[in-house]
Amino acid sequence: MTLHARLVVTRPAFTLDIALDVRAGEVVALLGPNGAGKTTALRALAGLVALSKGEIVLDGHPLHTLAPEQRPIGMVFQNYLLFPHLSALDNVAFGPRCQGASKAEARRTAAALLERVGLADRAAARPRQLSGGQAQRVALARALAVRPELLLLDEPLAALDAHTRLEVRSELRRHLADFGGATVLVTHDPLDAMVLADRLVVIENGAIVQQGAPAEVARHPRTDYVARLVGLNLYRGVADGTRVKAGELLLHTSEHLDGAAFVAFPPAAVALYRSRPDGSPRNLWQARIDGIERHGDNVRVHLEGPVTAFADITPAAVADLDLTPGQTIWASVKATETHAYPA
Known part of the structure; x- marks a missing residue:
């Protein structure tokens, strides 16, 4: 069932205006910062938020004219919203019962789905007796029980701890x-998006700023938000052959381009020096340390200068270089680690 949607939701201080196409069997992740419009888009698809303009068409049939309960949609909410007074089995059976199935038929459907998600032995448990991962699976089974043509998931792993999230993410995929x-x-969460989705749609300020396969978006970010998300330093400039003028800095790259371009490199590719290094690498600039913080097993150094950049180095290197905020240092990155692509 192919989804074609133009979602326009206008509010006093915000407008969402996006076009969305999703093929049958495809998982599309809406990704973006808080307030970008992701959840508004999802709720508009479900009929929980009214469209100001636009349409929602599924397999050639308009959905935007239908009430929420009439749409062939299953939804998993961020906090699951299981009925606290019902067992897992009856939570899952609720949808089929609303569609007219007999109690016995609805319970058979629910039992089969609980078995499918590995919770047959928890059918009698109420939500308060379930772990976070179990509650998420019951919510998914409940969404699937209505035999939806469109499945909507709002931050389905956000309520889970890190260990449970790893296991449930794999099952959900x-x-x-x-x-x-x-x-x-x-x-x-970029990892959830990369693992679960076939395609990413990045929304900022109510508009789509980038979309594509996860690997393509990760390799070629087109906004600062996406660059931070995938862990790259990103600049926009003008390319002339293998050089890109980005602000006050001229960067040598591994690609040959002309015209408007993005140039990116990972923080781990940035080398730091107390004094100007011998040999003068081609991509070399002076910078001031704006901040130092732990970043996983490494240390992330925030640099201000001709460009703002992040450098990831080891704790030992921080000690050897005796780095402190406010200090002026030299930064460099190899041309082979610096990649340019058309803007």
């Missing part, structure tokens, strides 16, 4: 691969 309809997923 398997369940989504088995779903034959279109799936739209909202997340702020």
